[in-house]
Amino acid sequence: MSYGYSGKLLKVNLTTGEIGKESLSEETMRKYMGGKGLVYHYLKDSVDKNTDPYSEENPLYFMTGLASGIPTGGTSRMVMGTKSPITGGFGISESGGFVAPELKKAGWDGIIVEGRSEKPVYLLIKDDEVQIKDASHLWGKGNGEVNDIIKEENNDNSIKLSQIGQAGENQVQYACVINDLKHACGRNGMGAVMGSKKLKAVAIKGTVGINFKDKDKITEISKWYAKYQKDKPLSKGLYLYGTAAGVEGFDKSGILPTRNFKDGSFEKAKEISGQTMADTILTERGACFACPVRCKRVVEINKENIKVDPKFGGPEYETIGSMGSMCSIGNLDVIAKAHEMCNDLGLDTISAGVSISFAMECYERGIIDKEITDGVELNFGNEEALLKLIKDISEKKGLGKVLSQGVKKAAEIFGGGSEEFAMHVKGQELPMHEPRGKIGVGLGYSVSPTGADHMQAAHDTMITEEGPMLDSVRMLGLDKPADPMAYGKDKAEFYALMEKWWGFLNMVGMCDFIPAPRGSMPVDKFMELINAATGWDVTPEECMEVGERGITAARKVNYDLGIDESHEELPKRLYQPLENGALKGESMDRNKFIEMKQYYYKHFGWDDKGYPTEETLERLGL
Amino acid sequence: MIIEISDIFLDQKDSKNILEIQLDKPKKIIDILEEIGVKNLGYANFYLNDRKVNKNNIAKNQDKLTVLPIVGGG
Numbered sequence A: 001m002s003y004g005y006s007g008k009l010l011k012v013n014l015t016t017g018e019i020g021k022e023s024l025s026e027e028t029m030r031k032y033m034g035g036k037g038l039v040y041h042y043l044k045d046s047v048d049k050n051t052d053p054y055s056e057e058n059p060l061y062f063m064t065g066l067a068s069g070i071p072t073g074g075t076s077r078m079v080m081g082t083k084s085p086i087t088g089g090f091g092i093s094e095s096g097g098f099v100a101p102e103l104k105k106a107g108w109d110g111i112i113v114e115g116r117s118e119k120p121v122y123l124l125i126k127d128d129e130v131q132i133k134d135a136s137h138l139w140g141k142g143n144g145e146v147n148d149i150i151k152e153e154n155n156d157n158s159i160k161l162s163q164i165g166q167a168g169e170n171q172v173q174y175a176c177v178i179n180d181l182k183h184a185c186g187r188n189g190m191g192a193v194m195g196s197k198k199l200k201a202v203a204i205k206g207t208v209g210i211n212f213k214d215k216d217k218i219t220e221i222s223k224w225y226a227k228y229q230k231d232k233p234l235s236k237g238l239y240l241y242g243t244a245a246g247v248e249g250f251d252k253s254g255i256l257p258t259r260n261f262k263d264g265s266f267e268k269a270k271e272i273s274g275q276t277m278a279d280t281i282l283t284e285r286g287a288c289f290a291c292p293v294r295c296k297r298v299v300e301i302n303k304e305n306i307k308v309d310p311k312f313g314g315p316e317y318e319t320i321g322s323m324g325s326m327c328s329i330g331n332l333d334v335i336a337k338a339h340e341m342c343n344d345l346g347l348d349t350i351s352a353g354v355s356i357s358f359a360m361e362c363y364e365r366g367i368i369d370k371e372i373t374d375g376v377e378l379n380f381g382n383e384e385a386l387l388k389l390i391k392d393i394s395e396k397k398g399l400g401k402v403l404s405q406g407v408k409k410a411a412e413i414f415g416g417g418s419e420e421f422a423m424h425v426k427g428q429e430l431p432m433h434e435p436r437g438k439i440g441v442g443l444g445y446s447v448s449p450t451g452a453d454h455m456q457a458a459h460d461t462m463i464t465e466e467g468p469m470l471d472s473v474r475m476l477g478l479d480k481p482a483d484p485m486a487y488g489k490d491k492a493e494f495y496a497l498m499e500k501w502w503g504f505l506n507m508v509g510m511c512d513f514i515p516a517p518r519g520s521m522p523v524d525k526f527m528e529l530i531n532a533a534t535g536w537d538v539t540p541e542e543c544m545e546v547g548e549r550g551i552t553a554a555r556k557v558n559y560d561l562g563i564d565e566s567h568e569e570l571p572k573r574l575y576q577p578l579e580n581g582a583l584k585g586e587s588m589d590r591n592k593f594i595e596m597k598q599y600y601y602k603h604f605g606w607d608d609k610g611y612p613t614e615e616t617l618e619r620l621g622l
Numbered sequence B: 001m002i003i004e005i006s007d008i009f010l011d012q013k014d015s016k017n018i019l020e021i022q023l024d025k026p027k028k029i030i031d032i033l034e035e036i037g038v039k040n041l042g043y044a045n046f047y048l049n050d051r052k053v054n055k056n057n058i059a060k061n062q063d064k065l066t067v068l069p070i071v072g073g074g
Helices: A026-032 A035-043 A099-105 A143-153 A190-196 A215-231 A233-253 A274-279 A317-327 A332-345 A349-364 A383-395 A399-403 A406-414 A439-447 A488-508 A523-534 A540-560 A590-604 A614-619 B029-035
Strands: A008-013 A019-023 A060-063 A078-083 A090-095 A110-114 A121-126 A129-134 A160-163 A177-179 A183-185 A199-205 A282-286 A296-299 B002-005 B018-020 B044-048 B051-053 B064-069
Touching (some): A008 A129, A026 A035, A090 A190, A143 A160, A143 A199, A233 A317, A274 A282, A317 A332, A349 A406, A399 A406, A439 A590, A488 A590, B029 B064
Antiparallel strands (some): A078 A090, A090 A183, A160 A177, A160 A199, A177 A183
């Protein structure tokens, strides 16, 4: 008997209508622990260099992990996977919310979607009763309306939903999958692939439950953590001000991406901060499944000129950065509206915001003009243009059609030297973290298998001195703080260790905001939790090896798909000086960066081109 | 000197975010904050007159000190 997971995956072929199941052995589950690892396990043999991401040959995965569904907090994560239409390589995207726990409660560790339907459909999962249902009446509608209709036509308001909006239907490259209207598998184009399969939604109701080895222990840890985290600064900050708690700190430190990464400080940072949100439009502190931290925001605006519906939650830091400081917009109402629109249309707020910011810079530089912008004065700070472009991108209309392909393609179309400030890696737009003040994050953007991604490892601004932050991760082998501005072997090793740990969290289905170092739960307590759920004897060393396996596995898939070291270039702008803020004049040093990357490759047992050696693959069972 | 402290580091709901205190002599930031009872400073970033500094920097009466949470990812 398996504990903490069911040992079975739902397999649906949308071309043939076949519905079946795939068994998952204990050996496989212990090797990968779920999430990203399971995506690798199935994706590696399913796609090759020639697979079109939008073809029926490209599978789409919804994977949970061992931690998903343990009622403790942070245990909500779902990992989607596919061959990414953005990078052409190993694609994953994670989200919190309620879908993953619900899927496990329905008796499934994940879903493998194959093929492509001829007409729009949605998947209805009620435990082991699974149906492919017609969605013709839902096609063309936004996520908010579809959420209501599916719940109503199934007479169940408690159904959990993964959905695509019009952006996914139209295969906007960075269309995302929205879970229960508030949580996004935002990156790598999961919504576009789901749209190519004509799969409008996955609706889940689970009543079977999850079989845990030691339920009493889980209850004990859950009660302890709910109380313990309350006065811990890391949890308290997330509760009070959400992920936007750091806006002012980023700004004062000169690392708040502003005006397409030209600047590191935004003069209206305070007006778009988590603190201001709490004082103005915040109506509720929301939570993912069973989480006492409650970092999610719910906002509502009922003004004559702008209304924002609270059912879509509220903007995260990434949205505040990408739609706010990046576009030079210091109006929180407008940012909240942009967030609502993106969640309804199913657009990744990071890629959408960076693409619009890029277009604003192109306009101000005279690379594009009013003929291209359809008469719009597309200067930084134009609030109306931001909202118009979000809609136009989702409909692939006018300038929106160009921007729907991301900044890499847009720069090729616009020309005029705009590739110098097209902020992407492997085609994926940079998140809201400034590598010129966090060199480790720059390394992460470069080597991440999924393109620029800020959730691969704890950031180097977090552990800058001896103290409780460093103490919280000594058990993982980290024994030195990091200087955010440093390069070299120590920085490469800091990043590699933190990447293994966060890599493991992405596999096991755990939110990075709960265990140390980003969260307040000690590492050993988290190990107790996993072992209580599974009956295993997992140690931090084993977790780090699992994380390492996931990182190396994703890299192997990418190299097999032709995404190699040559795709790891950072945007040229990062080698140019920041124009304002505390780090004015700072730029990255390309030679030192390349040297650091070699240390990083070596740490993982990869060759000087970044390909895992035979010995490494054998050691990790790959 | 003026000290602005994020709520995250305040125990009581009614604690003031902005304090004005008089220093008898220039002191280390960490000592000033410990004297006024601010806890959990291992999770804080310090800004003196809007410039990022560390906890051992010396502050003077004319300075403005801001205490904000450590910035990470997410």
